[in-house]
Every structure is written in C-alpha cells, then in structure tokens.
Amino acid sequence: MYIALDAMGGDYAPQSNVEGAVLFAREFNIGVYLVGNKDLLEKELKKYDTKDLPVEIVHAEEVIDMDEPPSIAVRKKRKSSMHIAAKLVREGKASGFVSAGNTGAAMAISKFVVGAAEGIERPGIAVAFPTKKEKPTVLIDVGANVDCRPRHLIYFAVMGHTYAKEILRVSDNPKVGILSIGEEEGKGNDLVKDTYPLLKMTKLNFIGNAEGRDIFTGDFDVIxxxxxxxxxxxxTSESLGSIIVEMIKNEVKKSLVSKIGAALMIPALKRFKRKADFAEYGGAPLLGTKGTCIITHGRADSRAIKNALKAASDFEKTHFNDRLKENIDNLLPEELKG
Amino acid sequence: MYIALDAMGGDYAPQSNVEGAVLFAREFNIGVYLVGNKDLLEKELKKYDTKDLPVEIVHAEEVIDMDEPPSIAVRKKRKSSMHIAAKLVREGKASGFVSAGNTGAAMAISKFVVGAAEGIERPGIAVAFPTKKEKPTVLIDVGANVDCRPRHLIYFAVMGHTYAKEILRVSDNPKVGILSIGEEEGKGNDLVKDTYPLLKMTKLNFIGNAEGRDIFTGDFDVIxxxxxxxxxxxxTSESLGSIIVEMIKNEVKKSLVSKIGAALMIPALKRFKRKADFAEYGGAPLLGTKGTCIITHGRADSRAIKNALKAASDFEKTHFNDRLKENIDNLLPEELKG
Incomplete structure (x- = not known):
C-alpha cells in the first residue's frame, strides 16, 4: 500500500512533511510517495536513515499557494504537488492522498481529479472534535458544501456513521444527531425541519437534534x-480554544506566583493540549471520494503529518468505501437512494 | 427610573435576583420592581437593609418554567412574573425588564407584550463576546430569528452598531462584518451573498465577511x-469554554505538583474567568423592542443580575431607541427602509 503525500503543502513544508513521512513509514512499514520538488525533497530526505524504507519521491514542478482560488488550482496548475498526488490516487498507484496545503484546493482537486465515490453526489469533510468523554464526536460537513439539501445531510449522516464506526471505532452503532437550536423535533431552520423526518426513516441510530453545546459533551457520535x-x-472552536490558552497565559504573566504555578502545571497542560488537539485524530477526511483524501491543518507538524498518513492507511485497511457503500445500501430506505 | 426584574426566573431565584436588585439599587440609586411571589420576596428582602432603597415588590402568582414552550408562556400564563414585568414596561411604569428565566419565553413575551420598536420588523438578540483585545465583539442575532432574509440582517447590523457604540462604547464608528466562510466577497451561503451588496449600500462601517475565528480576535465590533x-x-462557545476549563482541572487533579501549581494560579484564573464571563457584560439584550429587555443566563448570580439591571438602565439613560431610530434614518438608504 502507498499513500501520496503533498510534500509541498503546509506552513512547515517540506521539512515537517518529509519527517512525518519517514516516521510513518518507519513505524507502520507502509509506502509513501513524497510529491514535490525533487531537489528539495532529496535534500530533506538525506537527513534521515531511509534505507529499506518505502519512501519514494515523485517530482512535481508547481506548488499551490495557500490563497490560490480552488478553480485555478484545479484547472491551471496541473503540475502542482497536490494535483499529481491526487492523480496517483486516480491511477490506483496510491490508495489515498494527504495534504496540509490550501484546503479549498485540496477539496476541489479530490472532487474533480479523484472523483466522488459511487452513489455519492456530494463528498463532505468530517472533523473529529474532542469531547468531555474519552471519545470524539464527528461533525460533518465542515465546509465542502455551502448550501445543502436534506438529501445531502442524509448522506453525510451515513458517511459520518461509517467514519465513527470503522475508523474512529467509537461505537458499533454510532448515535447520530442533526445540529439545530432547541432539542425537540420541529425546532430549527427549514433545512433541519425537512431533514429530521428523513433521518427518522433511515436505519441509522438517529437520536434527534443536537445543540451547539452537544458538540463537546460526547453524547452524540455523529452530528x-x-x-x-x-x-x-x-x-469558532479552533479560535476560541487558542484564545483561551492565550488569555490564561497573559493573566499568568502578571504575577510571579502565577508563573511558578503555571510552570508546575506544564505536564498537565501538555496532556490537555494533546487531548484537545484536533491533529491528534489525523486531520479531516473528505468522505465520499473514490480514494481517501485527508486534509490536515496548514500548521501541521511532523506528528500531525504522520497521523494523517496513518488515517489515510486506515481508510484503505478497513475498506472504508466498501463499508460506506454497504451502509448506504443497508441503512437508507429505497426512496432516499440513488 | 424603574427597571422591572422577573424575580422568579433563573436557577438561583429568588435569592440571587433579590440580592442583585438590592446591590444595584444601592450602588446606582435606580428603582427596581421585584416581580414575583409577594411572600417569598418579602422574606428574601428582609435579609437586607433596604431602608430608603427604591426596591418595590409587585406580586405575580405564576412562574414560567424553564422548559415551558414560549407560546404557552405568552398566551396561557398571563399572571407569570415575566408577563407582569413586561406589562410594567408596556404601561410605561418601568423602562425595561430583566429576566434570567426561560429565554424563548422572555423573547416571545418581549415581542408580543412589549412589542417591536417603531420601524423594526424583527428584534434580534445581541451577545457581547470577549475577545483578545480589551473590547468585546457583538454577535447579532443569536437566536430570536431562525430563518432570516437579507433585510433582517441589515437591521441587525444597525442595532448592533447602536449597541456597540452607545452601550458598550467600543467605537464611535463600529466595524461591521457578516459571518461567513471565506473572507472575500462572494464567499458564503445564499443569504450572505444577497446581504453583502446591501450592507455595502449603507453608511455603516462595513468591512466585509467575518469568519468563525474573527469572533474572538476583536477585529470586528459587530458581526x-x-x-x-x-x-x-x-x-458552542459557551460549552467549549467550560469544557476546556474542566479538562484542565481534570488533568491537574492527576498530580500533586500540578495541584500546587493550579492553586498558585488561582488569582490569574479568576481574572481570566471574569474576563471571559459573558455575564460580565450584563446579559444579552433583545434589541429592537419598545422597552429594553435583557436576558441573562439561567445560572445568573447576584452580580450577573446586578449587571443586567445596570445594562437595562444604560439603555434608558442613553435613549437607546431614539439613537436606533436616528441610525436607521441616517445609515440606511431609502430603499432599505420601512
């Protein structure tokens, strides 16, 4: 098995990407195509002992910038590292691709170069949020589809169910909710009100409306x-998380006693940070494409890259798309299919 | 000036409500009508020295439960403390009312008993979020109107502008944004795309799309x-904030050294909590009604009640509704009025 890594995408590329690939290949003995500028990557790779490691460089002469419009990324920059990584998936040489680059571009390239999976109209991005409990809650879609119809949300629910069950392994029958305001049926905007009865028709473990606060309680597996x-x-969540930490730091700086206190707390704060770190869960997968596409944060360090590669290989190992297809067949009533 | 307080609403009613009213009347010498069960309130009030304080009890025999549907609250429970407090505003005896009770009910009662202000079709709830900077950002609407048209958002913008300028005093010409995904014009859902050009037509200091992360940066005054x-x-924000604090506490508990560290940090953490506390800003006003309506958290303690009463009196002192009317006249082009 090989995973294609956009080695040029992200704030710390190619250093972190190469290091992450080496760590991943060493730990799991799964292949990585490092896609990007050959000279740069060779130089980076020399820093590590890669003898017998299944890490291969695939040259790409262009790089997609962080602020490049997705349409340009798809149509104009066909020699970009992201494009070529996606092509390796389309051609069956790699089973998935990982990018820490421009999210919109990665999404568009997955959709148009790799293509949607059979029976899927709209792929969706899933994110595993840390919760109070020892398991994450999946929120889907977090940005691939701006205006949705009820039908799309039903498919997101099946994708989220499959992700929570097969990859995150939080439950055999994940509890599914729909994000709304107010708990009772009938509360919400038109999209929610139209989708709710359809979710009830499925064989998903649908438990009703989830409110904003429920994202972090762990009471739902999929929202x-x-x-x-x-x-x-x-x-909002990413920003609030980092601002709370910053505000605490600023308050702590104001007194020596607090500073000492903070120093003593460092191990606990580090454990907390690890727990709250979205990267820990291996980035956000775009679900419903033919191959796997994992989008990680632009700030991805080598550990985040390694986790994203691991997640991509898990999708292949668990035959995610086969499971997804089965779930669509088994969980949705006929009138919601096709 | 008198403010009507729903003395029976909230988790700590009537104790916290009465204490908050006494603290407020004592500090600002502004009148409070304590609306609720006469016997209970008299008993509570005896705990304080209220000689010469302008605190008066107005009897109400019913209480609206936290989970009562708003329609029932408005139509069936006309003798509730919330209803009678709102009626005092409608009759001109009080200039505003404050409730820590059922938010949906408080909103519905404001709308139907007090009524919308002149020229306002849809009142909206504003919340002042703490930011990285020393000033809050106003988000409006946070729940009064589920499905909105562009016209409603334009009016929310003028209400938010007036609130940020007159009450929070963050700026003479508050920077206004519209919540969306992506910074550039043209990014967002249909509602955002239709509203953006209309906001550009106004004389508001409209600076474009705000993303989720911008709520806490302080770069926008109104979103x-x-x-x-x-x-x-x-x-989501309230829940994440409290869960982060809980997660840190749990991590800290795991070692004695961390516990000592945390103990030393207590003053800094308290300062932080005060800063991050939405209650500090005096609850959430429902803007665009004839009188002032301030909704505070169900968990409101006496300090939060006092701050909410203060906020209600600030609305009256600054002649908020007159300022709002002027701003609608001056900032909106003719085609967006009426």
Whole structure:
C-alpha cells in the first residue's frame, strides 16, 4: 500500500512533511510517495536513515499557494504537488492522498481529479472534535458544501456513521444527531425541519437534534450540518480554544506566583493540549471520494503529518468505501437512494 | 427610573435576583420592581437593609418554567412574573425588564407584550463576546430569528452598531462584518451573498465577511448572522469554554505538583474567568423592542443580575431607541427602509 503525500503543502513544508513521512513509514512499514520538488525533497530526505524504507519521491514542478482560488488550482496548475498526488490516487498507484496545503484546493482537486465515490453526489469533510468523554464526536460537513439539501445531510449522516464506526471505532452503532437550536423535533431552520423526518426513516441510530453545546459533551457520535454552519463552528472552536490558552497565559504573566504555578502545571497542560488537539485524530477526511483524501491543518507538524498518513492507511485497511457503500445500501430506505 | 426584574426566573431565584436588585439599587440609586411571589420576596428582602432603597415588590402568582414552550408562556400564563414585568414596561411604569428565566419565553413575551420598536420588523438578540483585545465583539442575532432574509440582517447590523457604540462604547464608528466562510466577497451561503451588496449600500462601517475565528480576535465590533447560526455559535462557545476549563482541572487533579501549581494560579484564573464571563457584560439584550429587555443566563448570580439591571438602565439613560431610530434614518438608504 502507498499513500501520496503533498510534500509541498503546509506552513512547515517540506521539512515537517518529509519527517512525518519517514516516521510513518518507519513505524507502520507502509509506502509513501513524497510529491514535490525533487531537489528539495532529496535534500530533506538525506537527513534521515531511509534505507529499506518505502519512501519514494515523485517530482512535481508547481506548488499551490495557500490563497490560490480552488478553480485555478484545479484547472491551471496541473503540475502542482497536490494535483499529481491526487492523480496517483486516480491511477490506483496510491490508495489515498494527504495534504496540509490550501484546503479549498485540496477539496476541489479530490472532487474533480479523484472523483466522488459511487452513489455519492456530494463528498463532505468530517472533523473529529474532542469531547468531555474519552471519545470524539464527528461533525460533518465542515465546509465542502455551502448550501445543502436534506438529501445531502442524509448522506453525510451515513458517511459520518461509517467514519465513527470503522475508523474512529467509537461505537458499533454510532448515535447520530442533526445540529439545530432547541432539542425537540420541529425546532430549527427549514433545512433541519425537512431533514429530521428523513433521518427518522433511515436505519441509522438517529437520536434527534443536537445543540451547539452537544458538540463537546460526547453524547452524540455523529452530528450532521450543512458546510456553512459546520465551517463556522469549526473555525469558532479552533479560535476560541487558542484564545483561551492565550488569555490564561497573559493573566499568568502578571504575577510571579502565577508563573511558578503555571510552570508546575506544564505536564498537565501538555496532556490537555494533546487531548484537545484536533491533529491528534489525523486531520479531516473528505468522505465520499473514490480514494481517501485527508486534509490536515496548514500548521501541521511532523506528528500531525504522520497521523494523517496513518488515517489515510486506515481508510484503505478497513475498506472504508466498501463499508460506506454497504451502509448506504443497508441503512437508507429505497426512496432516499440513488 | 424603574427597571422591572422577573424575580422568579433563573436557577438561583429568588435569592440571587433579590440580592442583585438590592446591590444595584444601592450602588446606582435606580428603582427596581421585584416581580414575583409577594411572600417569598418579602422574606428574601428582609435579609437586607433596604431602608430608603427604591426596591418595590409587585406580586405575580405564576412562574414560567424553564422548559415551558414560549407560546404557552405568552398566551396561557398571563399572571407569570415575566408577563407582569413586561406589562410594567408596556404601561410605561418601568423602562425595561430583566429576566434570567426561560429565554424563548422572555423573547416571545418581549415581542408580543412589549412589542417591536417603531420601524423594526424583527428584534434580534445581541451577545457581547470577549475577545483578545480589551473590547468585546457583538454577535447579532443569536437566536430570536431562525430563518432570516437579507433585510433582517441589515437591521441587525444597525442595532448592533447602536449597541456597540452607545452601550458598550467600543467605537464611535463600529466595524461591521457578516459571518461567513471565506473572507472575500462572494464567499458564503445564499443569504450572505444577497446581504453583502446591501450592507455595502449603507453608511455603516462595513468591512466585509467575518469568519468563525474573527469572533474572538476583536477585529470586528459587530458581526451579523441569522439566529440559527448565531445560536449555534453562542452555545458552542459557551460549552467549549467550560469544557476546556474542566479538562484542565481534570488533568491537574492527576498530580500533586500540578495541584500546587493550579492553586498558585488561582488569582490569574479568576481574572481570566471574569474576563471571559459573558455575564460580565450584563446579559444579552433583545434589541429592537419598545422597552429594553435583557436576558441573562439561567445560572445568573447576584452580580450577573446586578449587571443586567445596570445594562437595562444604560439603555434608558442613553435613549437607546431614539439613537436606533436616528441610525436607521441616517445609515440606511431609502430603499432599505420601512
């Protein structure tokens, strides 16, 4: 098995990407195609002992910038590292691809170069949020589809179910909710009100409306929403998390006693940070494409890259798309299929 | 000036409500009508020295439960403390009312008993979020209006502008944004794309799309959104904030050294908590009603009640609704009025 890594994408590319690939190949003995500028990558790779490691460089002469519009990335920059990594998946040489680069571009390239999986109209991005409990909650979609119809949310629910069950292994029959305001049926906007009865018709373990606060309680395994709301929730949460840490740091700086206190707390804070770190869960997969596409944070370090590669290989190992197809067949009533 | 307080609403009613009212009347010498069960309130009030304090009890025999549907609250329980407090505003005896009770009911009662202000079709709830900077950012609407049209968001923008300028005093010309995904014009869902050009037509200091992360940076003074998205953002943020604190506490408990560290950090953590506490800003006002309506958290303690009463009196002192009317006249082009 090989995973294609966009070795040029992300704030710390190619250093972190190469290091992450080496760590991954060493630990799991799974192959990695490092896609990007050959000279740069060879130089980076020399820093490590890669004898017998299944790490191969595939040259790509272009790089997609972080602020490049996705349409340009797809149509104009066909020699980019992201494009070529996706092509390796389309051609069956790699089973999935990982990028820490421009999220919109990675999504568009997955969709148009790799293509949607059989029976899927709209792939969706899933993110595993840390919760109070020892297991994450999957929110889907967090940005691939801005305006959605009820039908799309039903498919997100099946994708989220499959992800929570097969990859995150949080439950054999994940509890599914729909993001809304108010707990009772009938509360929410038009999209929620139209989707709710359809979710009840499925064989999913649908337990009703989830509110904003439920994302972090762990009471739901999967929460579906349109990509507009989901993206705002994701960015709000990431930002609030880092600002709380910063505010605490600033307060602590104001006194020597607090500083000493903070120093003593460092191990606990580090454990917390690891727990709250979205990267720990291996980035955000775009579910419902033919091959696997994992999008990690632009700030991805080598550990995050390694985890994302691991996640991509898990998708292949668990035959994720076969499971997804079965679930669509088994969990959805006929009138919601096709 | 008198403010009507729903003395029976909230988790710690009537104790905290009465204490908050006494603290407020003592500090600002502004009148409070304590609305609720006369016997209970008299007993509570005896705990304090209220000689010469302008605190008066107004009897109400019913209480609206936290889970009572708003429609029942408005139509069936006309003798509730919330209802009678709102009626005092409608009759001009009080200039505003404050409730820590059932939010949906408080909103519905404000709308139907007090009524919308002149020229306002849809009142909206504003929340002041703490930011990295020393000033809050106003998000409006956080739940009064689930499905919105562009016109409603334009009015929310003017209400938010007036609130940020007159009450929070963050700026003379508050920077206004619209919550979306992606910074550039043209990014977002249909509602955002339709509202953006209309916001550009106003004389508001409109600076474009705000992303989820911008709520806490302090780069915007006012961010508008529909009540569905706003409510989810509010609840997500409140929940994440408290869960982060809980996760840190749990990590700290695991070692004695961390416990000592945490103990030393207590003053810094308290300062942080005060800063991050939404209650500090005096609850969430429902903007665009004839009188002032301030909704505080169900968990409101006496300090939060006092701050909410203070906020209600600030609305009256600054002639908020007159300022709002002027701003609608001056900032909106003719085609967006009426």
């Amino acid at each position: 579906v929403c349109d990509g507009f709301v989901g993206n705002i929730v994701l960015k | 508008v959104c529909d009540g569905f998205v706003g409510n989810i953002v509010l609840k």
